[in-house]
Amino acid sequence: MEVMNTDIAIVGAGGAGLRAAIAVAEADPKINVLLISKVYPMRSHTCAAEGGAAGVIKENDSLDYHFHDTVGGGDWLTDQDAVELFINEIPKELTQMEHWGCPWSREETGHVAVRPFGGMKIMRTWFAADKTGFHMLHTLFQTTLKYPSIKRVDEHYATDLIVDDGVVQGVVCLEMRTGELKLVKAKSVIIASGGAGKIFPFTTNGAIKTGDGMAMAYRAGAALKDMEFVQYHPTGLPGSGILLTEGCRGEGGWLLNKDGYRYLQDYDLGEPTPEPVLKTMELGPRDRLSQAFWHEQQKGRTVQSKWGDVIHLDMRHLGEKKIDERLPLVRDLSRSYVGTDPVTDLVPVRPVVHYMMGGIHTDIAAATTIGGLFSAGECACVSINGANRLGSNSLGELLVFGAIAGRNAVEHIRSFKPASDSLIEKQGADAESRIKGLFKGKGTERVADLRNKLTQSMEDGCGIYRSEDLIKSTCDVVSEVRDRFKNIALEDKSAVFNTDLTQVLELGAMIEVSQTVAVSAIERKESRGAHQRLDYETRDDEKYLKHSMAYYNHNGDPRIDYLDVVITKSQPAARVYGAAAGGQKI
Amino acid sequence: METRNITLEVLRYRPEEDDKPFFQTYENIPCDPDWVVLDALNYVKDEMDRSLSFRWSCHMFVCGSCGMVVDGEPKLSCKAFLKDYGDKIRVEPLANFPIERDLVVVIDDFVEKLESVKPYLIPKEEKTVDQGEYLQTPTQLKTFKQYSMCINCLLCYSICPQYGLADEFVGPAALALAHRYNADSRDVGRKAREDVVASHDGIWECSFVGACSQVCPKDVDPAGAIQQTKITSAIDYVTSFIPGVKS
Numbered sequence: 001m002e003v004m005n006t007d008i009a010i011v012g013a014g015g016a017g018l019r020a021a022i023a024v025a026e027a028d029p030k031i032n033v034l035l036i037s038k039v040y041p042m043r044s045h046t047c048a049a050e051g052g053a054a055g056v057i058k059e060n061d062s063l064d065y066h067f068h069d070t071v072g073g074g075d076w077l078t079d080q081d082a083v084e085l086f087i088n089e090i091p092k093e094l095t096q097m098e099h100w101g102c103p104w105s106r107e108e109t110g111h112v113a114v115r116p117f118g119g120m121k122i123m124r125t126w127f128a129a130d131k132t133g134f135h136m137l138h139t140l141f142q143t144t145l146k147y148p149s150i151k152r153v154d155e156h157y158a159t160d161l162i163v164d165d166g167v168v169q170g171v172v173c174l175e176m177r178t179g180e181l182k183l184v185k186a187k188s189v190i191i192a193s194g195g196a197g198k199i200f201p202f203t204t205n206g207a208i209k210t211g212d213g214m215a216m217a218y219r220a221g222a223a224l225k226d227m228e229f230v231q232y233h234p235t236g237l238p239g240s241g242i243l244l245t246e247g248c249r250g251e252g253g254w255l256l257n258k259d260g261y262r263y264l265q266d267y268d269l270g271e272p273t274p275e276p277v278l279k280t281m282e283l284g285p286r287d288r289l290s291q292a293f294w295h296e297q298q299k300g301r302t303v304q305s306k307w308g309d310v311i312h313l314d315m316r317h318l319g320e321k322k323i324d325e326r327l328p329l330v331r332d333l334s335r336s337y338v339g340t341d342p343v344t345d346l347v348p349v350r351p352v353v354h355y356m357m358g359g360i361h362t363d364i365a366a367a368t369t370i371g372g373l374f375s376a377g378e379c380a381c382v383s384i385n386g387a388n389r390l391g392s393n394s395l396g397e398l399l400v401f402g403a404i405a406g407r408n409a410v411e412h413i414r415s416f417k418p419a420s421d422s423l424i425e426k427q428g429a430d431a432e433s434r435i436k437g438l439f440k441g442k443g444t445e446r447v448a449d450l451r452n453k454l455t456q457s458m459e460d461g462c463g464i465y466r467s468e469d470l471i472k473s474t475c476d477v478v479s480e481v482r483d484r485f486k487n488i489a490l491e492d493k494s495a496v497f498n499t500d501l502t503q504v505l506e507l508g509a510m511i512e513v514s515q516t517v518a519v520s521a522i523e524r525k526e527s528r529g530a531h532q533r534l535d536y537e538t539r540d541d542e543k544y545l546k547h548s549m550a551y552y553n554h555n556g557d558p559r560i561d562y563l564d565v566v567i568t569k570s571q572p573a574a575r576v577y578g579a580a581a582g583g584q585k586i
Numbered sequence: 587m588e589t590r591n592i593t594l595e596v597l598r599y600r601p602e603e604d605d606k607p608f609f610q611t612y613e614n615i616p617c618d619p620d621w622v623v624l625d626a627l628n629y630v631k632d633e634m635d636r637s638l639s640f641r642w643s644c645h646m647f648v649c650g651s652c653g654m655v656v657d658g659e660p661k662l663s664c665k666a667f668l669k670d671y672g673d674k675i676r677v678e679p680l681a682n683f684p685i686e687r688d689l690v691v692v693i694d695d696f697v698e699k700l701e702s703v704k705p706y707l708i709p710k711e712e713k714t715v716d717q718g719e720y721l722q723t724p725t726q727l728k729t730f731k732q733y734s735m736c737i738n739c740l741l742c743y744s745i746c747p748q749y750g751l752a753d754e755f756v757g758p759a760a761l762a763l764a765h766r767y768n769a770d771s772r773d774v775g776r777k778a779r780e781d782v783v784a785s786h787d788g789i790w791e792c793s794f795v796g797a798c799s800q801v802c803p804k805d806v807d808p809a810g811a812i813q814q815t816k817i818t819s820a821i822d823y824v825t826s827f828i829p830g831v832k833s
Contacts, residue, residue: 040697042738043641043649098719101707101770103727103734110721134648135734142705142763154697177686206643239620242646333646336665337620448632491636494602497687500636 001428002182006034006151008409009171009186011158011213013037014044015133015395016377016402017192018140019093023406025147031410033150034184036173038157038208038502041141045194045206046398049133050245050329052115052125053395055090060584061122063087070393071570073119073285074357074386075529076545077226079566082364082382086393086400093399094126102139103128105326115326116250116278117392119285119577122584123278125392130245130329133395156182157502158212160431161189161220164419167371168220172431176502179495181435183428187416188372188409191217191360192402195378196513198506200353201455204236204243213379215509217360218516222368223549225381225563227513228521229357229530231389232290232464236352237337238307244330244349246391248342249282251326252586253315255289256346257301263311267292270578278583287388287530288577290351294464303348310348319343351464355394357385357530358520361549361563366405372412376401383547387529438504443489447503450488451510454481458514462521467534471522478515479557485511516550516558523560524548541572589616592668594626596638597678599685607685609676610635617668623675624652624663627689640689647803650737653680653744654689660741660801680744682753696740699756702782703764708775726771733766733811735804742798742808754787758798758808761789765811768818776818784819792816 008024010017013035021033037044056066066087071078094112098104104112105127117125128135144150155176162170162183170185193213197205218224234255235244249255252275257263262272262281269288270280277283293311296302302309315323315330320343323331327342334340334347359381366374366382376382377398384397418424454477461474485508492500526540527533546562553559591614599607612630624642631638642652645664652663655678657671668675683691713720742758743749749757764783768776782788792812799809 039641039643039649039651040693040738043643043651045644045649047648047737048644048646092715095715095719099707099709099713099715101767101772103731103770104719106722106724106727108724110723110726112719131648131735134737138734143707145701145704146706177692206645206649208643239618240645329648336647336667447636494600494637494687496601497639497690499631499639 001432002180004034004182004184006184006186007032007413008188008190009034009036009184010190010192011036011171012044012191012193012377012379013041013152014192014194014377015046015137015140016398017190018144019399019402020190020192020376020406020409021144021150022140022147023403024410025149027407027410029147029149031149031413034186035150035152036156036158036171036184037152037154038176038212040154041152042138043208044137045209046137047134048204048206048243049395050130050243051117051247051250052127052132052392053094054117054120054125054390054392055094055396056087056124057091057112058114058122058124061124065121066124068570069120070384070390071386072575073390074388075539075575076570076572077383077386077528077547077565079383080568080570081566083384084568085364086384086397089400090396093396093403097136097139097399100139100143103135105129115247116276116283116586117390118246118249118283118289119279119390120392121279121582123586125250127247130247130327136395157505158216159435159505161216161373162424162427163220163370164423168373169419169424172428174435176497179498181432183425185424187413188374190405190409191373191375191379192377192405193379195356196510197353197356199455199510199514199517200458202241202459203353204233204241205353210506210510211513212506212509214360215512217368217373217375218512218552220370221552222370222373223361223551224516225358225361225547225549226383227356227358227516227550228524228548229387230353230462230517231286231355231357231530232351233354234286234289234293234351235313235349237333238305238310238348238350240337241352242333242337243352243354244313244333244347245327248313248315248327248330250276251322252276252318253282253313255282256312256314257296258303259301263296263301264289264292267295268578276586278586279577279581280579280583283583284577285388286391290464291532293351305348307348310350312346313349314346315342316344355389357381357387357389365408366401367408372416374405374409376405387531438490438501439493441490443487445484445488447488447500447507450481450485451507453477454511454514458517462517465532465534466521468522471518475518475522475557478511478518482511482515519557520548520550520560545572588619590619590668591615591673592617592626593674594630595674595676596689598688600637600687619669621668622664623656623666623668623677626668627663627677639687648737650739653739653741654678655681655744660744662739662741662803665803680740682743682746682750683740693740695753696743696757696760699760700738700763703756703760704775704779705763705767707767707770707773708778709772710774720772722771729771730766730769733762733769733806736762736806737804739803741801741803745797745801747795747797748791748793752791755791756782756788758812761815762806762808762811765815768815780819783815789815789819
């Protein structure tokens with residue numbers, strides 16, 4: 001097996017990984033960085049983020065407001081020290097992005113413009129039309145090209161972490177072009193591999209979002225935290241699951257049921273007004289809006305369409321000029337995929353799996369419990385999102401904690417002691433034999449069958465509303481799939497760009513991640529944020545003001561433990577939306 | 587659900603076993619009429635032939651992975667709607683790139699060219715974060731915004747006759763990206779980019795067929811960017827002979 005040496009290996013070259021790489025290069029240009037990604041950096045799913053990134057910059061805003069919006073929006077499951085660090089750092093990070101060329105939308109004065117977003121009391125979301133993630137990703141990727149110390153191996157699929165005595169020593173990865181495995185020896189490793197929305201059948205997430213990095217860290221002994229919290233975005237296109245940004249509602253779009261009624265007024269989200277009011281109605285938080293859809297569906301007030309139940313997103317009153325200026329991608333996607341033009345038509349939408357609040361447990365230094373292993377972005381859980389992430393906090397998160405991970409990875413290498421070569425190579429050989437075993441195997445289970453069974457059961461049992469019996473049957477299906485996966489068929493035995501192989505490896509990761517979601521969900525007997533139980537309808541701070549921590553168990557269900565939430569200045573209280581929330585009028 | 591059966595003729599090439607590329611026909615693919623070509627390929631991959639290889643991810647025209655030649659025209663396969671095609675559709679890898687396998691092409695040459703044009707902001711003076719943002723009016727933003735929309739899908743390289751003839755040509759997307767930074771009011775890097783952009787293999791190689799702009803799924807208009815760069819470079823060249831004038 002080819003051996004490569006680097007100082008810091010970064011798995012994933014999306015927003016968090018690229019930001020981490022730049023942080024390393026700026027800290028010390030003599031430190032070598034290797035970005036390992038299963039796709040070219042510009043294909044990373046950061047590109048699909050549309051709406052924007054929240055950061056306090058305007059005079060009518062305050063860091064305290066952003067703090068309280070985020071903590072309350074997360075139903076008090078956020079770690080408040082992490083939130084405080086985040087809201088302090090994010091305006092600087094967004095300004096840094098501006099200095100690197102990010103084409104933020106502007107006010108006439110030349111200052112950066114902000115737009116309203118759900119769950120935020122004041123307009124504070126920086127945006128680049130409705131392609132914010134795309135512009136951030138390309139800006140970051142292009143900026144990495146300035147630094148000779150940043151090297152990449154594109155289209156390399158990371159399979160295993162090398163860990164000795166609780167300290168990471170490197171990564172094994174598969175070069176997709178040749179089918180060869182490589183052993184990357186590194187003094188620090190950062191996992192920035194994104195989320196796992198593909199464990200659900202209906203998701204905004206791209207094909208690549210299969211939870212590989214989460215599963216890799218989990219198998220190596222890191223805890224996956226708060227995995228039961230899965231965000232449904234309220235407005236996906238039916239059929240494809242394509243995201244229509246919250247910016248649609250930020251700019252003033254309405255949600256209508258089959259009677260043309262702005263139904264959110266029936267769900268403690270305030271009174272409808274013609275002009276948007278922050279933290280009210282359509283600008284409530286995502287969990288509450290997706291839950292309201294479910295209730296409308298129960299009441300038979302959703303719209304029947306050829307794609308099943310939908311509601312209508314009405315943007316007609318915004319006018320063509322505003323839609324073209326602020327929401328051009330939304331217009332393109334709506335016309336192409338559902339044949340409706342938001343300028344003249346109602347656009348059918350429904351909730352769709354969008355984001356994992358949970359992920360690899362890290363502290364506020366982005367450090368995991370494995371020495372030298374750091375994590376940032378959607379694959380990590382630090383946790384600033386708690387039980388429900390506010391829209392436009394994730395792009396900020398990947399910058400802030402990507403940079404922190406990079407800087408702390410640099411610190412770690414100064415005290416790093418390598419394990420013996422033979423020990424590292426032994427683990428590399430183990431990883432290799434696991435992959436090679438797939439080529440020799442005579443398995444009969446088909447990837448598509450297991451994937452369909454897995455994802456459908458996740459939707460059935462771990463959807464917007466959950467209950468003991470629903471989750472239990474999902475747990476059973478996941479266990480069954482996990483068992484059957486041992487007999488998976490690798491039908492394509494070739495070496496070059498073998499996507500049958502990568503899909504098998506991805507399915508393996510999806511199964512592990514799914515199991516942590518389902519088991520964490522059945523154990524959390526309360527309703528909080530995005531985790532709503534029909535059999536435990538209220539939040540139970542006495543028992544569950546805690547992070548769930550899932551630990552890998554080779555032979556069965558993960559072991560679930562709990563970790564106290566960090567509370568500094570905001571005691572748990574009721575979440576308030578509508579007039580009492582005091583949101584800014586726009 | 588209503589289905590429509592279609593046939594895909596897909597160019598296959600597996601370097602370990604095939605001497606040369608050949609067309610493989612997949613018949614009776616049961617499709618939802620709303621599907622795109624990518625969905626039909628995924629059906630084949632899942633249900634008919636695990637060995638068929640292609641790149642894709644976002645399925646929403648923004649990651650740029652799934653560029654292919656569909657019925658002779660370079661397209662994002664996630665934006666090639668079945669309703670716009672007949673019942674038999676021919677799918678080939680992007681032209682002008684070596685085939686790595688099946689519909690996957692080797693894009694190393696493009697990635698090197700992208701890197702060669704210094705596609706990052708080169709400011710007049712470095713500001714610290716504490717000094718706040720560079721001011722830029724919406725009008726100044728508009729000057730370059732269109733050229734910042736490129737998703738690197740490479741449809742333009744597939745259609746470009748000049749790149750097909752001479753792969754030294756820097757090509758549409760990379761030149762458009764250079765122009766994106768040159769035209770940014772915050773940037774002063776035009777001179778630093780000129781040795782690549784205004785070289786023999788840069789803008790002057792473009793014969794202005796304009797096909798790149800026609801196939802671009804993001805309306806980037808690389809041909810327009812190249813023309814604008816030609817004009818500024820020509821002015822630079824002329825003014826370099828005028829004593830006392832610094833361009």
